[in-house]
Structures are given as structure tokens and as C-alpha cells.
Amino acid sequence: MSRTREKRVGEQLHVNERPVKFTYWPILRRGRGRATTQTQVFTNDPWGLIRASLNEIENDQIRTDAEYYFEQSVDFQKAYNNSTSIASKPLLLYYCMMNLVKTLLLKRGFKPSVDEAKHGLQESNSDLSFENHKLVYYRSSGTTSNLFDDFYQFLTNDRLKNRAIIKLSDIVYQILNGHRIMCSSTRSAEKFISLKDITLLNNDDNELWMNFKVEKHDLRRLRVSVKDFLKRTDLKDNFSHVSSDGIYYEFELDTPITHGGWPSDYLEQLSNKLIPPTWVVLSSSKPYRKYYAYMANKSDNELVLPQLASIYAFSFYLSSITRYRPSQFKKIMKSNYSTFVSEFINNQLVQFVYLVASEFAKRDVVKPSIV
Structure with a gap:
């Protein structure tokens, strides 16, 4: 039995008489007014939502560029959906993701231009086996834009070291969809733990915190x-x-956030306490977004990437070997990893698009239930 500290006394947070649920994007700000809480957006067409959001870009040149990259992404997605060849799908998948990321960076104002942006990732020439292969990470500079570095900065507000090594054996376990398949294939222990009942709370002292189980x-x-x-x-x-x-084991935020009577103004600060260590999987039934924590191997100095970055990096790897080392790709598809790789190639794009659509909207975008 682990040692526990005393649990804080409080009630579930309500704003405008409605319970507030945990989300990566809890509030909406318009002008200088008070922040208001947000609800989920239900759509069967995240592409349409993304397309409509591009109209919000005020600069004509940036909007034109964003629309151009978006249309490329859509075209690659259509080709991907129509492809029946496992050999070509990784390439179509990566270029669909790449152009969507370019569109996102322009839409959110992170970059004024992604012209001539390089991939920012490269295969290492060392051991080419799936178990030991590595990717090399390159930083952007004043004269060179490396897309993966730009995407990583956008997601984390941080950077990796230039020419940092990203081990393939790290990122494949960080991909939530298909994780159990991968662990079963390698006889490895699972690393994702589901977080239940994430609850935002407050008390009469105007303190905010959250608990989860x-x-x-x-x-x-x-x-x-x-x-x-x-x-x-x-x-x-x-x-x-x-x-x-x-x-259950129940966990609680150590240091509550004090507000001055307007808790919605502090919800973003509160959510940020849980966002970096969590992953999310989307479903078409309640609660629509399920959150997980990833248990890294601290003894092996495992490099943990954000959820979208690990998906993107693995997609780059598959596209690279498809283009330049098709024999290696064939070898993988005959190995114990084939089921995981097939799952990723055939099913990861839908999750990626919904997650990125949420980044465009700065709001939970989810697939509605079938009625």
C-alpha cells in the first residue's frame, strides 16, 4: 500500500450551472471579455471544419498558401483511401500528414511561410533493422526551415538538440493506437495507463484543482x-x-490554483498541469475522448515525443523505407511487427486528422455517435 497525503475537500467545478469537464482547450476568449467554457464539436467531416477555419487567416498570401497545402493534403488523402497497395500507402499517408501540418502552422500563425521547408528528419545509416533503427532530428535555423522541428516547437514550446537521435524502438511504443499489438508482438509490458474520472474541483477558498483515478x-x-x-x-x-x-487509486493536484471568483479565467492554467504527460484516443461513443498516461523507461533515457509528433515521425520512417529501401519494408511486413505496421498504415490517419482538427479549432473535435 502506497503512502497517501490527505485529500483536499471540494466540489466538482460548475460554470453557469454546468459541470466543467477536462479538455486540452477549456476556454474561449473573445476580445478583452471574460473567458467562457467550450463544448465539444461533433462532426463526421473534420476536413470541412479545417477548410472553413482557413477563412479566418487575415493575410492574403498566408491564406492562399494554407489553402494550397490543404488541398494537397486532401488529394493525398483521397489517393490514400483509394489505394489498395500496402507498398504505396505509407508514402501517401506521410505526405497527407506533412501538408496538413504545414497548413496548421500557417493557420495558427506559428510560421509566416513554410516554403522550401525540409522534412527535418533523416534515417540514420547505422543498423537498419526495425529494432535498432534511428532517425536524426534537425533544428530549423534563420535560413533553413525543418518541418519536424517547427511542429515539435509548436506542440511543446521547446526544442530537441540539433542532430538528436530518435530511436525507432522508442516512438513505436508511444503510438497509442495499436500499442497492445506492438507489445504482444515483442512480448513487452504495456506502457499506457488509462486515466479515469478526471474531475475539476473547487472550494469556498476560490481554489481550483483536479483529481483523476x-x-x-x-x-x-x-x-x-x-x-x-x-x-x-x-x-x-x-x-x-x-x-x-x-x-481505484485516486490522485490529486498538489498545489491548487487560486482564482478571484472567475474560475473560467484559470481553466487553461489548470488543464496545462495534466496535458504534457497525457495521450488521447478518440471514439464515436461517450466520453468520446479517453485519456492515457505513458510510462517511459527512465533507466534507458527514453525520448518521449508528443503524441502527434511520434505519429508523424513514424509515418516519415515508413515513407522513407518505402521510397528508398523497399526490400526493408517487405522484410518488416513478413516479421512479427507486420500486424502493428498494418494497423498504423490502415487506421492511424483518421485519428491523426481529428487530433489535428482540434489543434486548428483549439477545441475538442470528435466523431458523433451513429444514431
């Missing part, structure tokens, strides 16, 4: 202690174990 069974079957769970997910920096029952 983890199923005891999940940690026990992976032989992970509460202490190691917090350490490997980096949640230890902000959260502590505060209670347990027969099913």
Missing part, C-alpha cells in the same frame, strides 16, 4: 507501483496519491 488492476497486472507510475509518467511533479478503494 487509475484502476488498481492496471498497475498490478503490469507490476508497477504507485510510486513508479508517478515517476515514469512525470505526473509526480504535480500530483500525489490521496486515496484508494477496492477498484
